[in-house]
Amino acid sequence: MKRAEAGNMSNGLFSHLSRGAWLLWHVVLVAGTGTKLWEVPTASFTSSFNLSEGHQWVPQCQYRHPQDGVRITADIPPRLDGTWVSTRCEVRPGPEFLTRSYTFHSSRHFQALQHYYTDSSCEEPAYSLKIWGKLRLRQASWITRGGTEAEPHLSKVGVVIHSPAARQRLASRLPSACVGPTLGQVVLGKSYELYNTRAGRGCLMALGFSMMEMGLIRVEMQHHNHRGKIQELFLGDIHTEWTQRTQYRPTGYQQPLQNAMHHIHPCPVCALVYRSSEQRPPVLPRSPAPPLSLAGRWVSQHCETRPTVLFLTRDFTFDPEQHAWEGIYQHYSDPSCSEPTFTLRASGHYAQGNPSAKILGATEVVFKVTQVRVTAMEESTAKMLNETRPGKCGQAGGWEVGVEQDLRPTDGCTVLGIKLPHKEFELFKSELDHRKQPLLFIGQRPTDGSSPDRQHRRPTSFQAPMVLCDGEERQPSHDSGSGFNSKQVQSAVSVAERLTLLLSLMFGCVLCNLLHFC
Ligand SMILES: *[C@@H]1O[C@H](CO)[C@@H](O)[C@H](O)[C@H]1NC(C)=O
Numbered sequence: 001m002k003r004a005e006a007g008n009m010s011n012g013l014f015s016h017l018s019r020g021a022w023l024l025w026h027v028v029l030v031a032g033t034g035t036k037l038w039e040v041p042t043a044s045f046t047s048s049f050n051l052s053e054g055h056q057w058v059p060q061c062q063y064r065h066p067q068d069g070v071r072i073t074a075d076i077p078p079r080l081d082g083t084w085v086s087t088r089c090e091v092r093p094g095p096e097f098l099t100r101s102y103t104f105h106s107s108r109h110f111q112a113l114q115h116y117y118t119d120s121s122c123e124e125p126a127y128s129l130k131i132w133g134k135l136r137l138r139q140a141s142w143i144t145r146g147g148t149e150a151e152p153h154l155s156k157v158g159v160v161i162h163s164p165a166a167r168q169r170l171a172s173r174l175p176s177a178c179v180g181p182t183l184g185q186v187v188l189g190k191s192y193e194l195y196n197t198r199a200g201r202g203c204l205m206a207l208g209f210s211m212m213e214m215g216l217i218r219v220e221m222q223h224h225n226h227r228g229k230i231q232e233l234f235l236g237d238i239h240t241e242w243t244q245r246t247q248y249r250p251t252g253y254q255q256p257l258q259n260a261m262h263h264i265h266p267c268p269v270c271a272l273v274y275r276s277s278e279q280r281p282p283v284l285p286r287s288p289a290p291p292l293s294l295a296g297r298w299v300s301q302h303c304e305t306r307p308t309v310l311f312l313t314r315d316f317t318f319d320p321e322q323h324a325w326e327g328i329y330q331h332y333s334d335p336s337c338s339e340p341t342f343t344l345r346a347s348g349h350y351a352q353g354n355p356s357a358k359i360l361g362a363t364e365v366v367f368k369v370t371q372v373r374v375t376a377m378e379e380s381t382a383k384m385l386n387e388t389r390p391g392k393c394g395q396a397g398g399w400e401v402g403v404e405q406d407l408r409p410t411d412g413c414t415v416l417g418i419k420l421p422h423k424e425f426e427l428f429k430s431e432l433d434h435r436k437q438p439l440l441f442i443g444q445r446p447t448d449g450s451s452p453d454r455q456h457r458r459p460t461s462f463q464a465p466m467v468l469c470d471g472e473e474r475q476p477s478h479d480s481g482s483g484f485n486s487k488q489v490q491s492a493v494s495v496a497e498r499l500t501l502l503l504s505l506m507f508g509c510v511l512c513n514l515l516h517f518c
């Protein structure tokens, strides 16, 4: 504990990192294509405009279920028809807890249902919003490759309040003229108009409500060898800062909704959300969060998109005995995670703290980053890093594609926005997936690129969950199938673990990197 608390406070590693990486990526992009930075295509879609991309990247611990090959495609423009539902109780910055069910018609009209709750397991509905509108798809996004820019036009928003407590809370937030004669007289379970095209948006703003999330859209189709098709709808991210959220134009995504007809089975939440209405909000079954157990190696499930234009995959290893962690961030220039730009290996210590007071089942964690190593994965990134001033980012003139550099001698890297050492206040949560395998949720990064380097900046929502690699390889039943031999992996891991232990004993608390070569 003490160890992780000690040391200087300095600027945000991860978030500066995102910003730096974003700049870097753009510089690379611009250098590579000769186009202007913010030049966005102005032409709308034509029928001939159809990009279809196939995913290359798969998690490195694919041996989890080797029999289950997946191919992912995403069409531009996306096909939205149908109903899309939440797969779990969703957490938005604030925190806010909600479930969503969005229906799109081929006429481009949509009806969106949002159910808000007072608790983090979505058991106590507070109020529901029903949103009617029309969506105009505009163009492929040049800011977030793989996404489509769209423009939602709202025609009506209705609200139904479900409990006296929620009515009271809304009364303190909403101008009194918003609902009914006065909010105090509102009948629970009855629908009231909160907005229509004739009225202003004051009531929606007061709720922190907007449909800006529909400004950026991506539909992914997962073609599974044995489980058929799964469709996911990614909508724009919600700004982590409350005051920004109704104006913010998304550049990343929220956790996806799944198509009601093509979702992962079993999904009891999907069925409940699908059958809900604004009068009958879904009450999700209680599923106690498993205790947070970080030990082992956790990886991204898919290629992830971050706000401010980053495509990346994450690979974390935690060693609770040494309070040590290592995170490998592999950055890419494309939404399929097939064109690597650079790899970042960060490591340091962590201290698991108190249960979160804001989100039941979540845990506060403090991170200390002491070492970062960077590898340029392609020529233009190497060149760019190579041209930094001496003393600012590793060994100037020493950058080469595929050669790792330690950033400690320069206390970080200015151009990547990395400063060492560095401390962050985090929020973690664990959940079980549909196969009862553990998922790890790590706090969402502040959208403005700042760092959660103070208590009050600790995240209140989460990034995409990561899956545990080590868990399943202990189960020999998953040995079968093609290609990857999990026995080899297992023995490699245990050798690495022993080496780690040995090295830890020799060098104190250094977490060995060998784990990542298996
Ligand atoms: C885009 O092209 C792919 C194959 O090239 C096709 O399967 C798909 O239906 C097309 N999408 C649209 C929206 O036309």
Ligand SMILES: *[C@@H]1O[C@H](CO)[C@@H](O)[C@H](O)[C@H]1NC(C)=O
Binding pocket: 379, 382, 383, 386, 396, 397, 398, 399, 400, 401
């Ligand atoms: C980096 O700079 C050194 C010295 O100026 C040069 O020899 C090397 O070729 C450069 N590498 C790259 C990838 O540009």
